[in-house]
Amino acid sequence: MAKTIMTVDDSTSVRQLVGFTLREAGYEVIEAVDGRDALRRMKGPIHLVVTDINMPGMDGIELVKSIRATPEYKYTPVVMLTTESLESKKQEGKAAGATAWIVKPFTPEQLLGVLKKVLG
């Protein structure tokens, strides 16, 4: 069965790009606009989460912490989208339990490369 990936970003255009790239590659995609929305939508099998760091409501760091505290999704890989200006945030994300990170801007190929790495 196709693997399901959740993409969390408050930016519609980025969410669209990520969603489009993943669907093209044969993944099922669930979209969420921020951390809180993501947690609400987390039902059933989710094999990976791609999340932005800076979001209103609940940000990416809080989201990772919540995911790691949910028994069902404790081991779900989380890929963070960062910008180079947020080095400290990246460290925070790692400490919170992020699996991998991608620096914006990235190409669809880079995204798929990282997914392949953490998802097999």
Add this chain to the structure above:
Amino acid sequence: MIDRQKEAYREEAAELLAELEVSLLELEQRPDDTELIGRVFRVLHTIKGSGAMFGFDDIASFTHDLETAFDEVREGRVAATPELVGITLSARDHIQALLRASAGGEAVEPEAGQRILERLRRVIPVPEPSTEPAAAAGPEPVEGKPEQPTSYRVRFEPEADILLTGTNPILLLKEMESMGDYSVIAHLERIPELEEFDCERCYAYWDVVLTTAMGENSLRDVFIFVEDRAKIDIRTVSRASLEEHRRLGELLVERGDIGAEELDRVLDGIPRIGEALIDAGLVTADKVHAAVLEQQHLDAVREKRKKAEAAATLRVPAAKLDTLMNIVGELVTVQARLSGYTVTCGDAEIGFIAEEVERLTEMLRENTMSIRMLPIGETFNRFKRLVRDLSSELGKKVDLVTEGNETELDKGVIEQLNDPLVHLIRNSIDHGIEPPEARRAAGKHETGTIQLSACHAGAHVLIRISDDGAGLNRDAIRARAIERGLISADAALSESQIDGLIFAPGFSTAERVTEVSGRGVGMDVVQRSMDALRATLTVASTTGQGTSIALKIPLTLAIIDGLLVEAGGDYFVLPLSNILECIELVRESQSEAARRSLVTVRDELVPYIVLRDRFAITGEPPRIEQVIIADTHDGKCGFVVDRVIGDHHTVVKKLGSLYRHIDEVSGATILGDGTVALILDPDKLSASVLREAVQ
């Protein structure tokens, strides 16, 4: 696609700029409101980040300094003075101008932006833009620099809590495996006794010997995300090791596991070095094992080099492979029987042997399947001629571009793909690509392009046939479907539903019957062959820009992973690829919903089909039944059975011709004890029940 993305960004940026303006004006009133400051920062951050993603580099670099400035404000190092707000407002206007310019509006003079940034720097000492290149954006694509194959020894010691970051260490090992010749040994001495064992921790660490031509940087890239959560030691194995056989002791010294003097001391008059070292307590058995492994690995690589000149491939008649596959199929069946017997007889010794047999059978099965895999490129290449002949016949100019030629698929699947692909390509040339004049008039290049691509996606292969022609004529499709009675005149259909109609039986939109693709058989032939392959078909079309048809095909047909279930003493297999979950059902406790055959799964009503009813199985069902929730073409559907037995490697056997017309059953398999189990097709089963319900 990219244009649509850019448009999406422009719309989004316009909204964000509006939000920015409002927030800034409020900020002027309440300069200490941290929430407002956060909002301004986030808007700038999104404009910048997304801008860079979609090629709006001017906007991204201009916004960068503003973002940095507001980061300072957010950190409380600088105040949000009215002056700063004023500058940011004019910056906002500048971004808007840049956006308009990018959409074909009036060009913006670059000095205007510079002036704003200079003003900003006077208010806030923005740190000089860092000249450092951006940090690695994940693994860079490896440059195709041919390197001499080098052997590395890698020790990978993940921290015990690495699993809690969502990292699966096995995947990293697999990634190395894909890079070249690979040997691995796991060190297990840290695994505690069962009472102290915590299954959330990773106790093992690994030694890998890898011979690869991809270079050390690619090897280091494997660990890019775990660098600070694991001890990673990568060393080059000396060239000498590759030239000649190395003695075990030398390797242990070179690996740093033991000193040369200690070795000499132990070496005195002892026949087997490895055992002696272990006895002397100088190294653990695993360490010696790892070194032996390295020794063997290097020997093997050396051997391989020698053999490389000799021909490495063998031509074998396809029939022999089919026979082999059949035998493996039988073996899988027998092995299942053995495993089944082991459970009942309770003899531990036999259990041990059965597990070994199971492991070997699995390896044999995978290996045999991989032998049957062929690259699809050969099939793709055959279409070049077809495209050439057909396009000249129709007076059109068409180029065929292929991609992913190396993608491998089961031989049987490739054979069955040929005809549908011919049909789809013919259709693209005939109906999709316009004649040269029409293309010129539409501002396209005279020569149309048909792209044929293949790639792996999980347990499937995606094959896509796309053209840059006129796209599907939805009005014509709709009119034809109504005319043919496929849909009612007032049916409200989405675009994709209309597109899907071209695969409906008896459909053909050609206004005239052409030699090429209008022989009365429509695209439903394609749909039927896809069903036979358990593949799915999807169409995407943009008027004026072309049509893309995607085929999602399972990797192999001969053996599938299934779920074995039982109802009234009869056995059935459901393909595991469709199954979502299994739940219990107590029908007597159901009331209203039961009569409508619906069950509630996670707040969602799912219809179910009772196999006992469907297949007229008599007898009393157990009080607690099981519902297998599966994903079908018609959405989720449950299948009620008495009992779920478990995973089953299902060797698919075709049914005799007498039973071919039964759509709901896609085949049969023989269980370990000789019983026959029918393989159900969840899509067909739910569709047929649905059809009957409608009637």
